[in-house]
Amino acid sequence: MPTINRQVVLARRPNGYPVPGDFRLEEAPLPAVGPGQFLLENHYVSLDAGFRNWMNEGSGDEVLPAMALDAPVMGLTLGRVAESRHPDYVVGEWLMARLCWEEYSVTDGGDFISRLPEPRDCPLSYYLGVLGDTGLSAYFGLLDIGRPAPGETVLVSAAAGAVGNVAGQLAKIHGARAVGIAGSPEKCARLVDELGFDAAVNYREEGLQGAIAAACPDGVHVYFDSVGGPLLETVIDNLAVGARIALCGAITAYNATEPLPGPSNLFQLTARQALMQGFMTHLQEHRYPEARAALTGWLQSGELKNVEYRLHGMERVGEAFCDLFAGNNFGKTVVQLRDDGE
Template sequence: MAVGMCHLQINMNVIATEHSYQPHGSNGIRWMIRSCLNTAPRLESTHKPLLRGPAMTDLSNRQFLLAKRPSGAVRRDDFTYQQVPVTSLADGQILVRNKFLSLDPAMRGWMNDGKSYIPAVQLGDVMRALGVGEVLESKNPKFAAGDHVQGALGTQDYFAGEPKGFYKVDTSLAPLPLYLSALGMTGMTAYLALLDVGQPKSGDTVLISGAAGAVGSIAGQIAKLKGCRVVGIAGGKDKCSLLTSELGFDAAIDYKSEDVMEAIKRHCPDGVNVYFDNVGGDILDAALSQLAVGARVVICGAISQYNNTTAIKGPANYMSLLVNRARMEGFIVLDHADRFAEAGQVMAGWIKEGKLKSKEHIVEGLETFPETFQMLFNGENQGKLILKVE
C-alpha cells in the first residue's frame, strides 16, 4: 500500500571520503528516490513464488523469512533460514545481487502486527530491508545488467522481482555503503528531523540521545554546522570519545556511568533548547526535566522501548512541556518527501567539503543477520550498522 512518493535528484562532483569499509569496521552524485519503503513490493518467500519459469540452478539464494512475531528481543528462531534456487525473470522484473543491507531500529516495528506508518512484514515473507546491489539480469527497460541500485531488497542474497521504488546509484561517485548512511534515509532523517522539527538557531543548546548511532551522529554534526552547542548522550567511553574527538560535539554524557539528569544540568546550565530523542524511556524523562522555555523536542525513535514485553514507558516529566511552553513532535521521514532534494544536495555538499563525517559499522555475512541486528539494541554499533551480504 503506497502512502507517499519520495523524489530526489542530486548532481555534483565525486565525493572524496575517508571511510574505511572493512568488515566489522566503523569507520555531481546522481541518484533519485523514486519511492519510499511503503511502495516496496511485498517480498514473498519461494513457498509463494513471485516469479515463474525454470529455476536458475547455478544461483542459490539464502533468505531469512519472518516466522513469528517476536516477543522482546529478536531471536534467531523468530526467522526461518532457507536456501532456494533463484527462478527466472518475468517481463518487467530484475535480478539483483545484494551487496549491503541497512539494519535499522525501525525494522523491529515492521515485525509487529499492528498499526504503523507502513504495513507489517507478513509471516512467511522475506524480512524487509533496504539495501544496495548490482543488477545481474534485467527484463525491465529502466534497468540494465551492471547497474547498481538501491531499494527494498530484503534479507537475502538475491532480489528477483519488480523494482518498485528502486533507483540507480553511481559507485564511481560514492561508495555503496554511503547510500545507506549519510546519503540515504539515515541522512535524510537526521537533516529533516533536526531542521524541520527541531528548528535549531545559532547559539541554541542541542541535546541528542543515541548520539553515536546512525541518525544521532549526523544530527549532532548538522547542529554544529548551524552554530549550536551540542551535547550527546551515548553508552561507554569509546562512543563518548568518538563524539567529542571525531564528530565535533562539545560534550558527551555516558549514560552507563553517569547520572544522566545531573550530567544534563552540568552540561546544559541554561537548559536544553532542542532535544533530539532516539531512545525514549528514562533518558527522555531526564531531558524533559531540563528544557528551556520554548524548547523543541524531536521524537525520532525510542530504541530503549522497542523490545518491551510490557507497556511502553511514558514520560513522567511531561508537565515540563507546559511550564516551559515547549513543543514535542514525532517525526517520520516519509512525511517530508518534498524536502529530500534539498536535504540530499546539502548533505552531499557538506561531505564533499569535509564538514560532515559519515560513520559506517559494517559486519560481514548474511548468515549473521539475527545477531547483527540485535547489536542495535545492545548498543554495540558506532554509526550506521550495515550488513555486508557476501
C-alpha cells in the first residue's frame, strides 16, 4: 500500500476567476486505514464549476463548509476500494465520492458515496459526466422544472459545458428546439454540428439580445441557466408566455469580487406568467436509478452523447479547473490519474 499521497491544496483564495497559482501540488503522508474506514484509490477527479463558490471566504452553507487555505481542495472523485476495514465496502468495488483532489482518500463512507452499477454499461468516466452529477442535474432540472414540450424552444446557457450540453440534448430528445449559448464561434459550431442543437449564440458578440430573439423567434419557452447575472436579465426579456426557468447554477456570481445586482426586469416574470425555480440535484438521490436508466438508454440508442475534456495526471488538476472558467473545455472536464483498464 502507498505511504505518500499527492494532493492539490488551496494555496490562496481566488480573486475573481481562478488561476493556476491559486492551487499547489503537495505530498503528504497517507494515514493508516482505521476501523470503520476504507482506502479509495482515485482514478478520476471531476472538475465542477460549482465548487468555485466554496473557495470564497465565508462561503459555507448547508451543502458544504468553506474550503480552508492550505488544505486539500474538495471535489468529486471516482475510484476503486484498495483496502477496507469497513463492513459495507469491499476491496475492488468502484465508487464515486465527494472527497478531495488527491490520489488516495481514507474515508468512513460518509462523504456522499455512490456505488457504480455492476455490470457497467458505459466507461468509468461517464459516471462523472453524463451519468454523474452533471447529467443528473440536466435530467432533473430540465425535465422536472423545464418540462419541454414538442415544438417549444429550450435555451441553454453554458451549453458547451458539462451540464448544458446534456440539457440541450435532452431537449432535442423530447421534441423541443435546442438553442445553446456559448463563448466562441467554434463552440457554437460544435453544438450544432456534433450535438444536434438547432442554433447557437455567442454571448461574447455584440447584440446578444437581438441574437437570442433571432434564434428564438417564438420566444424562450424553457431557459436552463447555469450562469445568472446579466445574461439571465437578457433572457427574461425574451421569454414566451408561460415560460419556465430552471436555475442550475450562477457561474457569474462564483467569481464576482463585489456583490452583483439582481435582474432589474423581474416584473416580466409576472407579465409573462413565467416560473423561475432553483433545484439541488442531491435531494433527488432516491430517483438516481430512474434517471441513470433513462440516460443509459439514450446513450445506447445514440440519441445522447457523452462529451468529455480529459487531461492526465494530478499535476494537471488545478489547470483543468481553471480551464472551466477560461473557456478551454468542451463538455465534461475530468483528470485521469491512472489507467483504469478501459
